[in-house]
Amino acid sequence: MALALDPRIQRVWRTPDCLQFGVEQPLLVLDDVSAADERMLAALACGVTREGLQLLAERAGAPPGAAAALLKRVAPVLTRDDGSEGQDERPPGRPPLVVLDAAGPTASQLAVMLTDAGAEVRGGLAWDDPALDRAEAAVIVGSYAIEPQRSARWLRRDIPHLAVVFGDAGVTVGPWVRPGAAPCLRCVDLHRTTADPAWPVMATQLHTLPPPGEDAITSTIVAARAAALVLAGVGAARGRPALPPPVGVSWRLVRDRTDKGSADGSDARWGGADWVSAAWEPHPECGCLGLPP
Ligand SMILES: [Zn+2]
Incomplete structure (x- = not known):
């Protein structure tokens, strides 16, 4: 199952290490965003599995548990690509x-x-x-x-x-x-x-x-x-x-x-x-x- 940042929520940098989700109605402000966090956020913007994110964190030299910690912080702005949106009886891709x-x-x-x-x-x-x-x-x-x-x-x-x-x-x-x-x-x-x-x-x-x-x-x-x-x-x-x-x-x-x-x-x-x-x-x-x- 892919994890992804909700594409409907606008992201904007407040400072070089502080990322805000939502502009006029901020939903989340992430402080102390590290370089490794930034790479993980970029992957989450496109959609990534939990294992993929873990691998990315290790390659970026993040400390153990960094991927899990970031996922916990961005939980309010995640969407899950599990097909749960929309009508449950409509075939995928067919418009209502x-x-x-x-x-x-x-x-x-x-x-x-x-x-x-x-x-x-x-x-x-x-x-x-x-x-x-x-x-x-x-x-x-x-x-x-x-x-x-x-x-x-x-x-x-x-x-x-x-x-x-x-x-x-x-x-x-x-x-x-x-x-x-x-x-x-x-x-x-x-x-x-x-x-x-x-x-x-x-x-x-x-x-x-x-x-x-x-x-x-x-x-x-x-x-x-x-x-x-x-x-x-x-x-x-x-x-x-x-x-x-x-x-x-x-x-x-x-x-x-x-x-x-x-x-x-x-x-x-x-x-x-x-x-x-x-x-x-x-x-x-x-x-x-x-x-x-
Ligand atoms: Zn009636």
Whole structure:
């Protein structure tokens, strides 16, 4: 098993014998770095076995135990090449497949961002397309709400999905739904119905409208947030630590209505692009988490 310094952590020399890991948020500062240590660190930067490092230390004239001591010191900034990163079911080298259940500017931006990050992106797939069997995530873009039939399909196929919903007062990204493990989009819709019993009737009139205010700036901001969440969800945030996105949380970008521009809101300005989060609980009438319906 190869030992290696985490390539995502920037290294910088503070003095000729003091090495810092991480610049703006230092993770480790190594003092008294000897010439032998420096050679071992160079090997660790490329990846080396424990035995190889030991041999290198001996050839560099390091005292006994120097390799073990250095490994102990740099433990917080090591990564192990044991294939533990990423999804465990995906064959090595195959990019994660993200499906876009969406069309329009936000979907186009998402496709560019996800592809740039190393994901495979497909859109416009028929529901019986075999490619869906290996989909690791889906993004659904809708107007005012996601139609229950659309979200139910992803739920039934057990594919994690993210909602992006444009409204006339803002855009909501999330929640990230992990089927069977977190509140689903129907839960969100049921909570909305609890707050306003007329909501289902209104929603059916709004689902098929074009997303309001989906201009270039808005779609880019929204796509960036959605892409980051999805990449974290599929463990493919290349070059960055990939913590899974929180479930049961949505983020809303509220449109600043002080600028009363065009009727569809496309001239409105965003109030500094601040996102406001909201937490969602499973709805007792949904049953998506095995709760009694
Ligand atoms: Zn639910």
